[in-house]
Structures are given as C-alpha cells and as structure tokens.
Amino acid sequence: MITLVLGGSKCGKSRVAEELLNRFNGKKFYVATMQPYGSEAHAAIERHRKMRSGKYFETIEKYTDIDELDLPYDCAVLLECMGNLCANEMFCDGDCSCPVNKIVSGIEMLSESVSELVIVSNDVGSDGISYDEGTMKYIAAMGEINCRISSISDNVIECIYGIPVVLKGELT
C-alpha cells in the first residue's frame, strides 16, 4: 500500500503521515532525506525527532539513491520528504539533472519490498512565481514526481493546516 501525503510548508504533513502508521503493528522505519546542514536543518530534524519519539520508528538517513534501501519485508516505511530527496539528487550529492525516473523507480522498488509505504511530499508549484531556470527545473521535477507517485498510490492526501483531505483512496 502506498500513501502520498502532500501539501505546502508546515501544513501538518508529518503528523498526518506518522498517524497513518499508528496502528501498524510491525517494524516501522523512518527514512530521513534531509541533510543536517545548518542550524535550521538541525532544528527541523530535532523537532521531527521529538514528534516521532514514542512512535517506535527506527530512523535511517538516506539523502539520495533510495533504490539502495534494503529493508525487511512486511515493515512499514515513512519517507520524508520528497522535496529534500529531489533537491539532493539534483543539486547536492546526486548531481542528477533529471532525477524523476530515478526517484520514481526507487519508490516503486521500495513499495514492492515493504508492506506499507507513506511518502511525504511538497507542493512547490503553487506560488505563481517564475524563478530562475534551475529552480523551475526543480519545480517541474517535483510536479512530475508527485503526478507519477500519485498515479501509483492507493491513497493521496492533501494536508491543509493539519486537516487531511483525501484526493484518492481513503484515510485508514
């Protein structure tokens, strides 16, 4: 089962995504894609760690190449977040100018090897601003990744100020 949770910045995506796995009884992994650079990243990581504490997630840091993840069958995975993964592939370690196919096939592989996959992604194309070419490429890549993942997802949930709105499937 794949569930895509997306929305704008600080809309409560993480909490909604974590709660989706509250009733999952097996092993739960949290795949963190944010690189711990700078004080804001450290603060965000700390905030998310606190939120996850007591929810029995094992954290794996994976900034690029999610196809390399080797996780036990029947586990649940919360991957957070696509915005960082895509940026890492394009601009940091990955240096991949068009990461869409790589990321989508990585997600497909991951979804086939685990029982539950929840993906947190970001809506970055809705502010109506035309940015420089590199940024527009990133926005286009994120748009395509979200479209393709939504098409293979069982459930798609948009988050608006913490309220989950079901666009596809159902909220279990």
Place this chain on the structure above:
Amino acid sequence: MKMITGGAFQGKGKCAKKLFGIHESDMIDGAVCIYDEAFSAVCIKNYHELLRRLLTENVSLTEFTKQLCIENSSVVIIMNEIGSGIVPLEKSERILREETGRAGCIIAEHSDVVVRVLCGIPMIIKGDLNDN
C-alpha cells in the same frame, strides 16, 4: 467553456486530454501563440502566459478575456493559479497578478465546468462532467 487550473506542473494538460478529449494538436500555447489564435482555439494552455504577454502590449486583460468568452465560448482554458504567496514588490508584477486573478474569475464564471488539479488528480470545483 471549460477551465482547468492549479499550480505549475500538476498535470493540467493531461487532464484536459483525459477529461475533455483534447488532442495535443488542438492546444495552443499562450506563451508563444499569436494573440488572435485564442479566438478560434479548441484549447489554450498557459493562458496566464498569454495574459502576461498581452499586458506588455497594454491590452486590458479583463476586456480581452471577456471578449474571448463571447467569441470562443467552447474553448478549454488551462491556466496556473498564481495568486497565492506574497504581493510582489514590482508594480508591473502586482498589476499582472491582480489582472490575471480577475481574468481567471471571468473565465470561471463563464465556464460550465471548472477543474482544479493537484499531483495529477482532478477535482471538479464547478459544474458536472456528465452534463456535457
């Protein structure tokens, strides 16, 4: 008249094809088309880009859009939602954003069906697809 809107790169064009049977060859691109083509087009994508270009020619975007609604009342308009976020510092950008918003409202008002797309998923926010 029909309208498809949403953020950038959300699959609006694909939805036009799927929901309204538009072919790629039926679509003109507002970013590059000749202005008058709008009045006979089956489908205009990037209508917000057409408006951006028209504004540089000092054309009233609302008047142009009203005329389009009268002369090409069966057209499918695809345009980005651009009004969220911060009011731009640049005056011309502010005017464009406001005029584009007003033009979008005119199109939505004249449309039987309005669809908002997010990550490839269409949500019908006005009308009924089955009424066509």
